[in-house]
Amino acid sequence: MVKETNQFYYTAKYKPSQLIYGSGQTALITGWTVKEAVYKHLNKNEYAVIGQLYSPTRGINLLIRNLLLNPHVRYLVILNATKEDKNAGGCQCLGDFFRHGVEESISDIGRKSWVIRSLIPGYIDIDININALEKLRDSIEIQEVISISDAVEKVKYYANQEPLTPWGTPLEFAMKVTESNVFPGTRYGHRIEGKTIAETWVKIIHRIKTTGTIRPTGYDGTWQELIDLMAIITDEPDDFYFPEPNYLPIDRSFLKEYISQILDNATNQEGVKYTYGQRLRSWFGKDQIEQVIEKLAHDINSARAVMSLWDANQDHNDNPPCLNHIWVRIVNNELSLTATFRSNDMFSAWPANAMGLRALQKYIYDALINRTDHVLKMGALITISQSAHIYDDCFENVANVISSQYSKIAQRKDYFDPAGSFIITIQNNQIIVEHTTPGSGEIVNCYSGKSAHKISQQIFTNCPGLQISHAMYLGVELQKAETALLMKEQLIYEQDKPLKKNTILKQ
Numbered sequence: 001m002v003k004e005t006n007q008f009y010y011t012a013k014y015k016p017s018q019l020i021y022g023s024g025q026t027a028l029i030t031g032w033t034v035k036e037a038v039y040k041h042l043n044k045n046e047y048a049v050i051g052q053l054y055s056p057t058r059g060i061n062l063l064i065r066n067l068l069l070n071p072h073v074r075y076l077v078i079l080n081a082t083k084e085d086k087n088a089g090g091c092q093c094l095g096d097f098f099r100h101g102v103e104e105s106i107s108d109i110g111r112k113s114w115v116i117r118s119l120i121p122g123y124i125d126i127d128i129n130i131n132a133l134e135k136l137r138d139s140i141e142i143q144e145v146i147s148i149s150d151a152v153e154k155v156k157y158y159a160n161q162e163p164l165t166p167w168g169t170p171l172e173f174a175m176k177v178t179e180s181n182v183f184p185g186t187r188y189g190h191r192i193e194g195k196t197i198a199e200t201w202v203k204i205i206h207r208i209k210t211t212g213t214i215r216p217t218g219y220d221g222t223w224q225e226l227i228d229l230m231a232i233i234t235d236e237p238d239d240f241y242f243p244e245p246n247y248l249p250i251d252r253s254f255l256k257e258y259i260s261q262i263l264d265n266a267t268n269q270e271g272v273k274y275t276y277g278q279r280l281r282s283w284f285g286k287d288q289i290e291q292v293i294e295k296l297a298h299d300i301n302s303a304r305a306v307m308s309l310w311d312a313n314q315d316h317n318d319n320p321p322c323l324n325h326i327w328v329r330i331v332n333n334e335l336s337l338t339a340t341f342r343s344n345d346m347f348s349a350w351p352a353n354a355m356g357l358r359a360l361q362k363y364i365y366d367a368l369i370n371r372t373d374h375v376l377k378m379g380a381l382i383t384i385s386q387s388a389h390i391y392d393d394c395f396e397n398v399a400n401v402i403s404s405q406y407s408k409i410a411q412r413k414d415y416f417d418p419a420g421s422f423i424i425t426i427q428n429n430q431i432i433v434e435h436t437t438p439g440s441g442e443i444v445n446c447y448s449g450k451s452a453h454k455i456s457q458q459i460f461t462n463c464p465g466l467q468i469s470h471a472m473y474l475g476v477e478l479q480k481a482e483t484a485l486l487m488k489e490q491l492i493y494e495q496d497k498p499l500k501k502n503t504i505l506k507q
């Protein structure tokens with residue numbers, strides 16, 4: 001016989017219109033299963049509330065806040081029934097909160113939070129008192145079920161127990177509205193290109209700050225990090241570009257000293273573990289810079305011009321170098337240098353690292369010009385930073401540089417896309433797109449059809465390396481062409497121009 005427990009009323013401050021209320025002591029969480037599918041098998045006095053839970057990150061926090069406001073809820077039935085529930089992980093994570101609790105840490109977007117001890121990331125606002133969370137965990141009995149009939153059975157079972165007294169008085173905690181400026185993004189592999197080190201640096205710190213993940217540094221504190229960031233600097237002048245006023249963390253006088261640390265040999269000094277120059281010039285009993293110059297002088301096509309800085313005999317434990325591998329390659333008569341860092345402080349150290357490497361690249365280039373008859377140009381400098389990070393104590397400075405410099409740099413228009421150009425016309429009631437080479441304008445492919453969407457998909461499939469601004473431009477242009485086509489002869493399409501009314505037709 002179900003006990004009458006009509007004295008309980010559930011108050012929901014959060015998502016109130018998405019819940020079904022009863023007068024019992026059990027909260028029923030139906031996950032992705034529609035709540036009505038369970039509700040119809042139950043009586044009002046058997047449950048306190050029925051609601052769905054989709055997301056472990058957003059949903060659980062509000063659910064916990066509602067439960068803290070309703071201390072008469074003493075049972076929680078979690079229906080974890082569908083594939084969607086498995087994918088989203090919300091129900092598992094909610095169960096893990098009650099089973100394993102929370103620890104103070106940071107969310108994916110860097111917000112200090114109570115992080116649920118679970119394989120599924122789930123956060124509860126740090127403003128909620130930990131004692132309140134522990135009290136809730138102690139006071140509510142949970143039951144995870146995997147079918148609607150199990151859920152119904154469990155709710156009815158709890159409703160048949162003697163009513164329990166509420167575990168305390170309702171608890172409410174302030175909720176801060178925090179806007180995040182960290183966007184989602186690719187986890188591995190990021191390409192950033194710029195003409196100068198200064199310009200590229202601003203793009204790098206913007207990318208890390210907007211899409212990097214906040215992680216522990218391995219020391220105290222946190223950093224924001226991207227994994228495998230490739231920076232390509234195409235046109236750094238020989239005497240280096242320093243902006244006016246100089247927003248870089250280094251100046252010319254520092255650079256002079258620093259270049260010597262990369263190019264020149266050094267003897268052991270107390271307190272100094274090594275310099276890059278020492279690793280390159282003498283550490284392994286060879287002058288690796290000389291070896292590379294000689295290698296390329298004898299074989300301009302060599303892909304073996306490598307310098308290694310990692311010493312496997314000792315670097316596994318003590319203060320290992322961040323710069324590990326340098327590779328020099330000549331293609332199209334351009335000498336490029338690619339340097340790999342296992343770990344790179346992109347705000348404070350990268351500009352110096354990049355300029356030092358550019359000096360090394362120029363040194364090798366000059367030596368080859370002097371020793372051989374090859375006609376060479378300086379090519380790109382490429383850095384690959386495996387852990388590309390910014391320490392949290394620099395965030396304020398970073399924000400200042402981004403707000404004063406980034407939009408200017410990002411808006412600089414460069415219409416050159418190495419993937420080529422696309423010439424769009426309407427001919428014989430069809431959209432025609434000719435794909436041409438970037439320089440000479442030779443036609444390499446041709447698309448035709450009536451659907452902007454279909455042509456876009458074909459272009460994307462064939463040319464996945466298109467620059468993003470170019471791809472967005474093409475989408476807009478193709479849609480304009482399709483509109484003109486649909487309007488028969490009333491609108492005229494001309495690439496890069498607004499659609500025009502066909503005035504000739506009217507007369």
Ligand SMILES: O=c1ccn([C@H]2C[C@H](O)[C@@H](COP(=O)(O)O)O2)c(=O)[nH]1
Pocket residue numbers: 319320322323343344345346349350353
């Ligand atoms: O040329 C250098 C030398 C050091 N670092 C930074 C990377 C890391 O933030 C830190 C070294 O930390 P460990 O990984 O060695 O602990 O210094 C650089 O970015 N460039």
